[in-house]
Amino acid sequence: MIMDTACEANLVLGLSCASTVEFEPLPPNWSAAEPSLTLGLFESANPKTETEARKPELGDKESCRAISDEVEEEGIARKKLRLTKEQSSLLEDSFREHSTLNPRLKQALARKLNLRPRQVEVWFQNRRARTKLKQTEVECELLRRCCETLSTENRKLQRELQELKSLKFMQPLYTATALTVCPSCKRMITSTRLLK
DNA sequence: TCGAGCACGTCTATTACCTCA
């Protein structure tokens, strides 16, 4: 089941969207600091869930705890909320600007997206983890290619060495092999020359 | 000045749930 709005998303949690609520105005200077929040999503109808509506304003940890307690008390299994495209998109925009949250931005985003601050916080945590994982995969691939190149180079040098050894065995008095550094590419090269 | 205790934020590993092929 794909949810199209934050309200519908809340229905996944078995919460009602019947009640509407007015949101507190944002701090006077936040829009300049957090331009991504000026998109105006969910501005007209931002229903809070019943759970949120009847819950007193709490700090992040407390609100999270309150919901956990409530879920525990009522014996409700943890339900998964699917963020809407609009919610994800705004979070992404915000993440592109700052990959970490400050408390004010967290509150503002939560209000804007009709999510709990804890959900915004979790989203940023998971987003950072995903970014890091992707980055690690890219670096891993880079190292793998580098390793392949070095292996190929190593095999080539081994072959060259074998050739030189056999050459030396055949003409011990006439040739000498020297290792020098190529001035252009800065790599070690071998040179063979006649002794007489 | 140093250390203990606390609050808070972040990271990491893991779980739980959802969607889709």
Place this chain on the structure above:
DNA sequence: ACTGAGGTAATAGACGTGCTC
């Protein structure tokens, strides 16, 4: 209808940092 894989929201615990006493 069932199932396994993959994606991701949520949780738990460890750790670092700053502040206060």
